[in-house]
Amino acid sequence: MRIFPRTNIDFIGRRHIWYTVSASLILIGLITIAIRGLNYGIDFVGGTELTLQFTPALHIGEVRSALNKIGHGDAEIKTFGTANQLLIRVKASEQTANTSDQIMSDLKSSFPNTRIQLLEDNKIGPEIGQELKRDAVMAIFYGLLAILIYVSFRFQFIYAVGAVLALFHDVLITLGAVAIFGWLIPWLNIEIDQTMVAAFLTLVAYSMNDTVVIFDRIRENLKIYKGENLIRVMNRSINDTLSRTIITSGTAFVVLLVLLIFGGEVTRGFAFAMLVGVVTGTYSSIYVASSIVVDYNIYIKKVDLRLTQTQSPVLEVEKPYEVAAKRA
Amino acid sequence: MRKNRFKIILIIAAIALALYYLYPTYQSATYDKKLTELSGQTKLVDYLESHPLPQMSDSLKTADLDSLTQVFDTDSINYYDANAKSIQDARLKRIKLGLDLQGGMHIVLQVNILKMLEDMAKNKDQTFSQVMQQVSSIVKTTGANPLTVLSQQFDQRGIRLSRYYGDIRDDNAKVMSYLSDQAKTAVDRAMEIVRNRVDQYGVSEPSIQKQGSTRFIVELPGVSNETEVRELLQGTALLEFKLLQPEAIVVKVFQAIDDILAGKKDTLAAKSDTAASDSNMTAAQFAKQHPFFSIVRVSSQTGDAYVAENDKDRLDRILERPEVQHVIPSDFQFLYSAKAQIVDQGQKYYALYVVNKQAELTGSVITNAQATIDPTNNTPVVQMTMNSQGSREWARITGANIHKRIAIVLDNAVYSAPVVQNKIPNGSSQITGMANMDEANVLAIVLRAGALPAPVDIVEERNVGPSLGEDSIRNGVTSGVAALALIILFMGVYYRTGGVAADFALLLNILFILGVLAAFHATLTLPGIAGMILTFAVAVDANVLIYERIREEMTTGKTLRAAIDQGYSKAFTAIFDANIISLFTGAILYQFGTGPVQGFALTLMIGIVASLFSAIVITRVIFDIMVERGVTSINFG
Numbered sequence: 001m002r003i004f005p006r007t008n009i010d011f012i013g014r015r016h017i018w019y020t021v022s023a024s025l026i027l028i029g030l031i032t033i034a035i036r037g038l039n040y041g042i043d044f045v046g047g048t049e050l051t052l053q054f055t056p057a058l059h060i061g062e063v064r065s066a067l068n069k070i071g072h073g074d075a076e077i078k079t080f081g082t083a084n085q086l087l088i089r090v091k092a093s094e095q096t097a098n099t100s101d102q103i104m105s106d107l108k109s110s111f112p113n114t115r116i117q118l119l120e121d122n123k124i125g126p127e128i129g130q131e132l133k134r135d136a137v138m139a140i141f142y143g144l145l146a147i148l149i150y151v152s153f154r155f156q157f158i159y160a161v162g163a164v165l166a167l168f169h170d171v172l173i174t175l176g177a178v179a180i181f182g183w184l185i186p187w188l189n190i191e192i193d194q195t196m197v198a199a200f201l202t203l204v205a206y207s208m209n210d211t212v213v214i215f216d217r218i219r220e221n222l223k224i225y226k227g228e229n230l231i232r233v234m235n236r237s238i239n240d241t242l243s244r245t246i247i248t249s250g251t252a253f254v255v256l257l258v259l260l261i262f263g264g265e266v267t268r269g270f271a272f273a274m275l276v277g278v279v280t281g282t283y284s285s286i287y288v289a290s291s292i293v294v295d296y297n298i299y300i301k302k303v304d305l306r307l308t309q310t311q312s313p314v315l316e317v318e319k320p321y322e323v324a325a326k327r328a
Numbered sequence: 329m330r331k332n333r334f335k336i337i338l339i340i341a342a343i344a345l346a347l348y349y350l351y352p353t354y355q356s357a358t359y360d361k362k363l364t365e366l367s368g369q370t371k372l373v374d375y376l377e378s379h380p381l382p383q384m385s386d387s388l389k390t391a392d393l394d395s396l397t398q399v400f401d402t403d404s405i406n407y408y409d410a411n412a413k414s415i416q417d418a419r420l421k422r423i424k425l426g427l428d429l430q431g432g433m434h435i436v437l438q439v440n441i442l443k444m445l446e447d448m449a450k451n452k453d454q455t456f457s458q459v460m461q462q463v464s465s466i467v468k469t470t471g472a473n474p475l476t477v478l479s480q481q482f483d484q485r486g487i488r489l490s491r492y493y494g495d496i497r498d499d500n501a502k503v504m505s506y507l508s509d510q511a512k513t514a515v516d517r518a519m520e521i522v523r524n525r526v527d528q529y530g531v532s533e534p535s536i537q538k539q540g541s542t543r544f545i546v547e548l549p550g551v552s553n554e555t556e557v558r559e560l561l562q563g564t565a566l567l568e569f570k571l572l573q574p575e576a577i578v579v580k581v582f583q584a585i586d587d588i589l590a591g592k593k594d595t596l597a598a599k600s601d602t603a604a605s606d607s608n609m610t611a612a613q614f615a616k617q618h619p620f621f622s623i624v625r626v627s628s629q630t631g632d633a634y635v636a637e638n639d640k641d642r643l644d645r646i647l648e649r650p651e652v653q654h655v656i657p658s659d660f661q662f663l664y665s666a667k668a669q670i671v672d673q674g675q676k677y678y679a680l681y682v683v684n685k686q687a688e689l690t691g692s693v694i695t696n697a698q699a700t701i702d703p704t705n706n707t708p709v710v711q712m713t714m715n716s717q718g719s720r721e722w723a724r725i726t727g728a729n730i731h732k733r734i735a736i737v738l739d740n741a742v743y744s745a746p747v748v749q750n751k752i753p754n755g756s757s758q759i760t761g762m763a764n765m766d767e768a769n770v771l772a773i774v775l776r777a778g779a780l781p782a783p784v785d786i787v788e789e790r791n792v793g794p795s796l797g798e799d800s801i802r803n804g805v806t807s808g809v810a811a812l813a814l815i816i817l818f819m820g821v822y823y824r825t826g827g828v829a830a831d832f833a834l835l836l837n838i839l840f841i842l843g844v845l846a847a848f849h850a851t852l853t854l855p856g857i858a859g860m861i862l863t864f865a866v867a868v869d870a871n872v873l874i875y876e877r878i879r880e881e882m883t884t885g886k887t888l889r890a891a892i893d894q895g896y897s898k899a900f901t902a903i904f905d906a907n908i909i910s911l912f913t914g915a916i917l918y919q920f921g922t923g924p925v926q927g928f929a930l931t932l933m934i935g936i937v938a939s940l941f942s943a944i945v946i947t948r949v950i951f952d953i954m955v956e957r958g959v960t961s962i963n964f965g
């Protein structure tokens with residue numbers, strides 16, 4: 001079975017349109033972040049957070065007025081998962097050592113006929129939140145640095161730059177998507193916590209995986225077709241690997257979709273970020289990583305990559321047997 | 329076949345190893361299932377359905393339910409006692425579930441150096457509290473080292489540190505070095521206190537780890553009572569000196585308890601057979617005749633009593649029985665040693681001490697304790713000094729109890745029970761008899777902890793209820809199985825024979841990942857399960873790369889064997905580079921992440937290595953064997 005027959009798509013030729021698309025997406029994301037801010041989880045802001053299950057379910061308003069009595073009326077309260085589960089969050093500046101005990105006993109006395117079950121309870125001191133934030137930034141920074149070093153060692157430096165810029169692109173777009181979806185669809189409960197940071201590093205690794213496969217084919221084809229126009233070789237390589245790219249991204253996408261749907265609240269943010277990351281990671285391997293290498297050759301190294309009238313944008317290999325002979 | 333012999337052996341060995349490491353996990357799950365079946369809760373529910381309780385007040389109801397649970401629990405307790413050793417072995421070796429999956433508490437404690445400095449000071453006055461306030465506000469805003477700030481503040485005001493710390497004649501440098509030494513060892517003291525209490529609290533598989541210079545992490549699986557845990561971790565440490573009860577009386581009491589147990593045929597001691605002489609009885613017969621002495625083993629040479637780790641709970645239950653309580657003198661207290669004393673055939677034995685309930689002296693009188701090497705005989709000793717009031721008491725106690733033993737007890741666990749050699753007049757005592765320097769260091773830490781418990785703050789507290797853990801496991805398994813089924817189906821349909829080989833490799837891959845997790849005693853967390861699910865996608869990627877390459881090679885008219893060779897070798901560089909990078913990021917994530925995130929990074933890294941092995945080596949061997957058997961075409965879809 002073959003979903004994708006041998007293709008001859010001119011990917012690189014359309015790069016300027018996609019530069020605009022990428023830039024606009026990043027801009028929309030950044031504007032949303034600037035206006036709405038990022039929705040940080042308790043890991044990073046500190047505070048007390050309780051997840052409770054009420055049988056029968058209670059309204060948020062009822063719980064809030066009960067909490068008002070002990071001075072936590074301004075706590076953040078939202079449904080978590082099913083309607084009878086509520087998440088209550090008290091800011092770090094207002095928490096004491098036994099805030100969660102107070103809340104529990106207050107709710108139990110306010111609603112004697114409701115069974116209240118503690119599902120999860122987190123208390124994070126503000127200093128810990130700061131440290132976790134710093135560690136997260138460091139992790140992503142070192143991750144990118146390691147990739148830059150390894151790729152420039154295995155390929156050329158400009159390829160490494162292209163790859164890392166593609167990663168920045170993916171991280172920024174995903175961050176924007178997290179901000180936008182967290183704002184527009186609040187019940188998804190997407191917020192930036194430690195697992196989300198893990199998702200970012202994993203999507204960085206995934207996107208890199210994809211870029212390396214294409215770069216590997218470019219490296220190979222450049223050796224076979226010495227002196228050939230770079231754009232034509234790149235287009236050929238991307239087309240050669242297209243079938244693999246789509247199948248792998250497709251399986252990863254399906255797996256993450258399953259995780260998003262069935263994985264429950266805890267891994268939802270992770271699955272969401274990875275899902276966006278798989279799409280942008282696949283796309284950026286072509287339209288950021290490879291395209292930047294092309295534009296570097298055109299604008300910095302002043303290589304003339306214009307195609308002649310007779311040349312097609314994709315290097316066409318008419319006779320497979322000849323190729324086989326050359327490769328051998 | 330021949331050229332693949334090594335690879336085949338490797339694959340079989342890997343499978344065998346994975347199964348070997350996974351067996352305890354399976355065994356433990358079976359035991360747990362059995363224990364739940366036998367547990368009082370399940371039967372209690374059944375019983376209550378057929379015998380509803382009459383209307384009564386809530387407190388009566390609770391008491392009733394409690395006693396019913398106890399009655400129904402005997403089966404599961406007996407089953408546990410009978411299989412204690414193998415249950416505990418299996419539990420030790422199984423794949424551990426993270427706190428997010430089994431529920432429990434994760435607490436990060438930080439030693440409060442400021443508070444400690446305040447506690448340590450003597451002759452505190454107005455000036456001192458002013459200085460401390462200043463120091464505390466500077467530390468809060470700048471995050472500087474409290475000790476340095478303290479010394480600067482004293483310098484600025486021209487006050488000598490010795491006014492509040494150490495000896496009045498000491499210069500500032502000496503006091504500072506003493507203070508910084510105390511601060512450095514504060515975490516060790518706090519950890520020892522917490523470890524001791526957690527051990528006694530009876531949590532299975534607790535974990536206590538140092539984090540940085542002033543923090544440590546305590547993980548308590550299956551615990552959910554926050555208030556109790558907070559008291560456990562932050563309560564003041566109590567160090568006491570308690571006299572051991574005279575051996576002759578202790579042995580008589582032991583004998584009396586043994587008689588009661590043997591005479592009163594109960595659930596623990598089966599019917600006693602006709603008398604057989606003690607010397608040629610089998611272990612089972614001995615257990616029947618002397619139920620107490622089969623648990624509490626008294627050494628015939630030293631007279632010391634030892635209890636196996638597995639039997640501690642059982643002994644506690646025996647000692648609580650009313651008929652046993654009856655023969656125990658009221659000033660008796662039974663205490664275990666803090667650490668196992670003997671390890672025999674994999675079983676740990678704790679010393680059982682019988683001490684005076686009333687403490688002779690408490691640890692607050694200790695001013696210092698240091699572990700050193702005695703130069704005369706090169707053995708480790710602990711030097712302990714006391715304040716003047718303590719010294720007077722100590723002289724009286726030691727003088728009156730020469731050649732008797734005094735137990736050093738921290739929060740009800742005995743750390744050492746040295747024999748009093750002579751009267752100690754000035755409070756400066758020397759404790760000998762430690763096996764090595766480590767043991768001496770722990771004792772010194774414990775003695776200082778009695779004098780100066782390091783105050784700790786809880787800076788992070790995570791508590792996962794058991795029902796959330798169950799939900800998480802269910803969600804993780806559901807999504808894992810669904811994702812796996814989709815991938816297996818797709819690969820089979822799209823790559824036909826090749827796909828089936830890849831699916832087979834993928835299933836083995838899961839076995840390998842779990843096997844490695846078990847072998848490393850790693851912890852499986854929910855993000856870890858997510859990492860494993862993600863690995864499925866990465867694992868098939870290697871096969872997709874190879875198969876796409878084989879298809880390309882086949883269109884160029886190569887033979888099957890050549891196409892397979894070329895496909896594997898050409899796809900290799902891409903697979904290698906891509907996976908090395910994933911491995912890097914996994915390692916970085918492991919370094920910077922905490923708890924669940926580390927679990928994710930670990931499974932991701934194990935998954936990468938395992939999937940490279942299964943996707944490249946295993947599928948290749950399958951195709952090679954097929955080609956050698958004379959297959960001329962393999963369907964790659």
